[in-house]
Structures are given as C-alpha cells and as structure tokens.
Amino acid sequence: EVQLLESGGGLVQPGGSLRLSCAASGFSFSSYALGWVRQTPGMGLEWVSAITGRSEATYYADSVKGRFTVARDSSKNTLYLQMDSLRAEDTAVYFCAKEISGSGSYYGALDSWGQGALVSVSS
C-alpha cells in the first residue's frame, strides 16, 4: 500500500523559512515523479512544484519560483520542499502526491496523496 506522510508544517513569521518532508513507502521510490500541491483552507487547489523520479528535472509555479526548492533523497525515500522568504499568501495545507506513471516523468496525474501539512505564515 502506497503511503505518503508529510511533516514539518507549523507557524512561521513572514520572511522566514520552513522545510516540509514527505516520507514515502509502498512503491519503488525512484521510479515515480512526485509533486507538491497546496490548498488554502476553504479554497481551491494550487499546483506548487514537482520533481522527476531520479531528480533529472524540477518544476515550480511562478508564485514560488526562486523561493521554494524541491528535492528528494532516495536513500531515505523522502521528498522535501524547502520554503524560504515565506509570505502570508503561502499559508495553506501542503500535500505531497505521487505520479501515476512509473516512467519517472511528471505528467501531473497524481494518484496517491498524503494527508497534508499546515503551514501558517503570520507575525
């Protein structure tokens, strides 16, 4: 059974940093691209970032480009999202999710999701 478990969320001041982790199990970690999607409470989904299976390529939404960095560690089966220069508008629940295709490429078809980690940016 595929499991994705996010951690590292919390309250941070504007301009601060936070690193989210997503521990993965139940599938061949390096064979699947992974992504991050966020959702403001009561609002819609926003695509944030993605990384291919062997880290050949990374992708970012314009709203986080230059501030967020996605990475993965195959030795720990863990996905990361380093978030710097945080703003109030980054407040959201952050989900990690797995691509359905086992090719390692990212096509945006996310078939398994974590439960989400809440990030609050406020002074």
Place this chain on the structure above:
Amino acid sequence: QSALTQPASVSGSPGQSITISCTGTSSNVGSYKFVSWYQQHPGKAPKLMIYDVTKRPSGVSNRFSGSKSGNTASLIISGLQAEDEADYYCSSFTSTNTFVFGTGTEVTVL
C-alpha cells in the same frame, strides 16, 4: 498561468448524468493531453478520477468519464449517486512546463 475556469456548482438528482466543464486556453487544455480530474470530499485529500483526458485509474467507477474539445475539457458523471457529492477540480499541463488547476466545482446530489 490563471486558473482554469469551472462552474462554481453543478447539481443533479440520483441516477442523472451531469457534466462539469473546464475551460482553459491554447496554452494549456487546448494543446496537451495531460488533463486530469480530481474529486475531493471535505477534510480529505484529493482523489484522481481521470487522467490524460480520458483514462480512468484502477478502482475508479466507470460512471466517471472525460473528454476534451478545443480549449474545454469535461468530466461526465453518469448514474449520479449520493457519494458523488464532493468538490471536483481539473488540472492541465501548460506551455511553461507548469501545471494549473481549475477553480473547482461543488457537485450537489439533490
């Protein structure tokens, strides 16, 4: 990229069919087959219902189907059931190598 446009709400009676539209541009929906649909119940993570415009993941009911014409993708739910009441989001690959979600549609079963 601006969010794809979906109707805020769609409703239907049990057993009926409903269609949710997802309108984008030639820079996203109109040019790529990487269109997906997600179902989200309150307090839960999204669930993939359709990908690559028309494909259904294993375990998803065949009452759910997808199509695309020009810049608009559609999710069709046939034989509407009470458990289908949820929020639905489309997403698409874009010309800038990013992805964009739709504004979301609340489905109500009357």
